[in-house]
Amino acid sequence: YAAVRTLGKLMNFDENMSPFRNEACASCHMPYAAYSGPIPSVNLTMVAYPGSFRFRAGKRTAQRYTYSPRFPVLQFNETQQLFFGGNFWDGRSTGYLLQSADAEQAQHPPVDPLEMGNPDTACIAFKLAQSQYRKLFEDIWGKGSFDIDFPRDTEEICCTPGGAARFGTDVQPVRLSPEDRTRADRVYDNWGQSISFFESSNDVSPFTSKFDAFLKGSATLTPDEMAGYNLFKGKGNCNSCHLDGRGTTLTPGQTDTSTAADVAPLFTCFGYANLGLPLNPRVAFYYETTPDAFGFTPNPLGFAYRDLGLGTFLRSGYGSADSPNSDWTALAPLQDGRMQTLTARNVAMTPPQCPTTEAPGPYFQKEFFHNGYIKSLKQLVHFYNTRDLYSYDVTSGHCPAGTTEKVDCWPKPEVPQNLDCTTGNLGLTDQEENQIVAFLQTLTDGFTTTGVRCAAAAHDSDSLVQEADGESVGAERVMKGTGARANAIGARAPSLLPDSFPGTLTGAFHDWTACETGAHDNGRQPVLLQPDHRSGPSSGEEGRARRHHQRTSARID
Structure with missing residues (x-):
C-alpha cells in the first residue's frame, strides 16, 4: 500500500512529465487549495491554468480531486x-476501460495540448523510464515494464507540445511496434492507477473535517455552524444534490425524522446539473483564437464558443472525448450545459495564513464552478439563493445602472x-x-490531523513537514513569496519525497503566502461579443489521443 501511494505521489508532483519539464499534475492541483487551483491571481483572472507551453490555457477551473x-x-x-458518476466537469473520464473513473481522469491532462501537452501517450512511458523512481515503478508493476524499443527521435517528439502543426492529426507520432505500443499502453494505465x-x-x-468529528460525537458545532447545517438540509435544499446521508426538510416547521444513512457522507450525488452560470469573459480560452508558435489554435470560435459540458461529451464532441455508448448521443440535447456535481468537502480549504475565502480578509482568492465566475463561498451561496430573483437579460459586465453584478444582478x-430549477x-x-x-467551512479536512493541509506558512524557505496517520511522509520547502499576488507559475522547490527514497525530484510549488484584502470582484468584465454558436472546440488532440489508447488497449487486452 505504502509503495503504490508513494509512487502515485511522486508522479503527481513530477514536472518532468511535460514537454518543457515545467508542469506536473500538482501544478494546477496543490494540497493547500484542496488539490485545486493554487494561484490567487490566476483564480481571479484567467481562470484556467497555463499549460506546459505557457501561451495556452484550457477553458475550465481545476477540479478538486479530493475524494474523486x-x-x-x-x-x-x-x-x-x-x-451519474464519471470524473471531470463533462464526465468524459468514464472509467469504462480501467473500471475507475479517477484512474482514467489522470490519463487526460498528460495529452491535453492545453495542459501538460504531451503529443503521444507513449511519452509518459518514455519519461517514466528515465525517472529516478523507475525501480519503484518496476517493483510494483513488474520487471520489464519499460522493455520498449523507443525510436531515436522520441526525445525530440516528446519535447514538442501536442497540437503542433508538424504532427497534423497524428496522436501517435512515436513509432512503436505493436508489441511495444502494448507495453507503453500498459505503463500508461499503471500511471493512472498509481495516481488514483x-x-x-x-x-x-x-x-x-470538523463535521466528521461532529458525526463521531467528538466535536460540537457552533450555533452558526449548526444553523447552517440545518439550512443546508432544509430551506437551502443543498443536500438534495450534495448528499449528507440525511433527509431534506423543505417545509417550514417540518421535522427531520430521518436517521443517518452514511457515517462518512461524500456530499455529492455524482450527478450533473446546469446551474445557469453566466458566460465568464475572463476565461483565457476565449482569446486563444490564432495559431501559436507551434501552429496550434486552441479556440477558432472565440466568443462564439459555448461550453455544453456533458452534452458535448455525449456527442463525442471536439475538445472532449469519445462517448463509449452510441445510444447516448440522442440524449445529448437534454444534457447540454450540465456539469458534474462536485463534493462539497474541502470547498472552503485555504492556506492556513489566509483562513477564509471571504472579504474583507485576509482571504485566499479561490474560484468556483466550472468557469470560475464565482469568487467566494458567500457569492456561491448568494447565487444559489437569488439567481432567479435578480436575473437580467444581459451579459457579464453589462448589468443595469443602479445594480451590482453578483449582488443584485445575475447575467x-x-x-x-x-x-436546474431546484435553486x-x-x-x-x-x-x-x-x-x-459557516457550515461549509466545517467540511475542511485537517481538523483532527495535520496530514492534509500544509503547516503554517514559512516566511523563508524553512522546511515544512506533513504528517499522515502519525507517519512522516516527506518534507516540502516553500519558496519565499515574490509579491502581493502569487504570479510565479513554475516557482520551484524540492517536492514531496519519502525520507527513505533516494535522490531528488523537482516539483512545482507556487507562491501561496499572499492573502487578499478588501472587497471581492463583482464582475468588472471586458465587453462581450454577442454570439449564438452552441458548440466548439477546446482541443481535439486530447480526445483523439485517449481514443487511440482506449481502442488499442481494448483490442489487445
Missing part, C-alpha cells in the same frame, strides 16, 4: 433519465437549456447565507 476516487463509473439511470491510489489515500481523502445563463430563489436572509458558509 470514490466516484463510480459513468452510468445512465433509466428511471431518472439522468447520468495516491488520491484515495489519507494524504488526499482522509475524512478528518443570463451561458447555456439556457436544461436549467434560484430560496428566500434565504443574508444571515442565513452566512450560516451556510
Whole structure:
C-alpha cells in the first residue's frame, strides 16, 4: 500500500512529465487549495491554468480531486433519465476501460495540448523510464515494464507540445511496434492507477473535517455552524444534490425524522446539473483564437464558443472525448450545459495564513464552478439563493445602472437549456447565507490531523513537514513569496519525497503566502461579443489521443 501511494505521489508532483519539464499534475492541483487551483491571481483572472507551453490555457477551473476516487463509473439511470458518476466537469473520464473513473481522469491532462501537452501517450512511458523512481515503478508493476524499443527521435517528439502543426492529426507520432505500443499502453494505465491510489489515500481523502468529528460525537458545532447545517438540509435544499446521508426538510416547521444513512457522507450525488452560470469573459480560452508558435489554435470560435459540458461529451464532441455508448448521443440535447456535481468537502480549504475565502480578509482568492465566475463561498451561496430573483437579460459586465453584478444582478445563463430549477430563489436572509458558509467551512479536512493541509506558512524557505496517520511522509520547502499576488507559475522547490527514497525530484510549488484584502470582484468584465454558436472546440488532440489508447488497449487486452 505504502509503495503504490508513494509512487502515485511522486508522479503527481513530477514536472518532468511535460514537454518543457515545467508542469506536473500538482501544478494546477496543490494540497493547500484542496488539490485545486493554487494561484490567487490566476483564480481571479484567467481562470484556467497555463499549460506546459505557457501561451495556452484550457477553458475550465481545476477540479478538486479530493475524494474523486470514490466516484463510480459513468452510468445512465433509466428511471431518472439522468447520468451519474464519471470524473471531470463533462464526465468524459468514464472509467469504462480501467473500471475507475479517477484512474482514467489522470490519463487526460498528460495529452491535453492545453495542459501538460504531451503529443503521444507513449511519452509518459518514455519519461517514466528515465525517472529516478523507475525501480519503484518496476517493483510494483513488474520487471520489464519499460522493455520498449523507443525510436531515436522520441526525445525530440516528446519535447514538442501536442497540437503542433508538424504532427497534423497524428496522436501517435512515436513509432512503436505493436508489441511495444502494448507495453507503453500498459505503463500508461499503471500511471493512472498509481495516481488514483495516491488520491484515495489519507494524504488526499482522509475524512478528518470538523463535521466528521461532529458525526463521531467528538466535536460540537457552533450555533452558526449548526444553523447552517440545518439550512443546508432544509430551506437551502443543498443536500438534495450534495448528499449528507440525511433527509431534506423543505417545509417550514417540518421535522427531520430521518436517521443517518452514511457515517462518512461524500456530499455529492455524482450527478450533473446546469446551474445557469453566466458566460465568464475572463476565461483565457476565449482569446486563444490564432495559431501559436507551434501552429496550434486552441479556440477558432472565440466568443462564439459555448461550453455544453456533458452534452458535448455525449456527442463525442471536439475538445472532449469519445462517448463509449452510441445510444447516448440522442440524449445529448437534454444534457447540454450540465456539469458534474462536485463534493462539497474541502470547498472552503485555504492556506492556513489566509483562513477564509471571504472579504474583507485576509482571504485566499479561490474560484468556483466550472468557469470560475464565482469568487467566494458567500457569492456561491448568494447565487444559489437569488439567481432567479435578480436575473437580467444581459451579459457579464453589462448589468443595469443602479445594480451590482453578483449582488443584485445575475447575467443570463451561458447555456439556457436544461436549467436546474431546484435553486434560484430560496428566500434565504443574508444571515442565513452566512450560516451556510459557516457550515461549509466545517467540511475542511485537517481538523483532527495535520496530514492534509500544509503547516503554517514559512516566511523563508524553512522546511515544512506533513504528517499522515502519525507517519512522516516527506518534507516540502516553500519558496519565499515574490509579491502581493502569487504570479510565479513554475516557482520551484524540492517536492514531496519519502525520507527513505533516494535522490531528488523537482516539483512545482507556487507562491501561496499572499492573502487578499478588501472587497471581492463583482464582475468588472471586458465587453462581450454577442454570439449564438452552441458548440466548439477546446482541443481535439486530447480526445483523439485517449481514443487511440482506449481502442488499442481494448483490442489487445
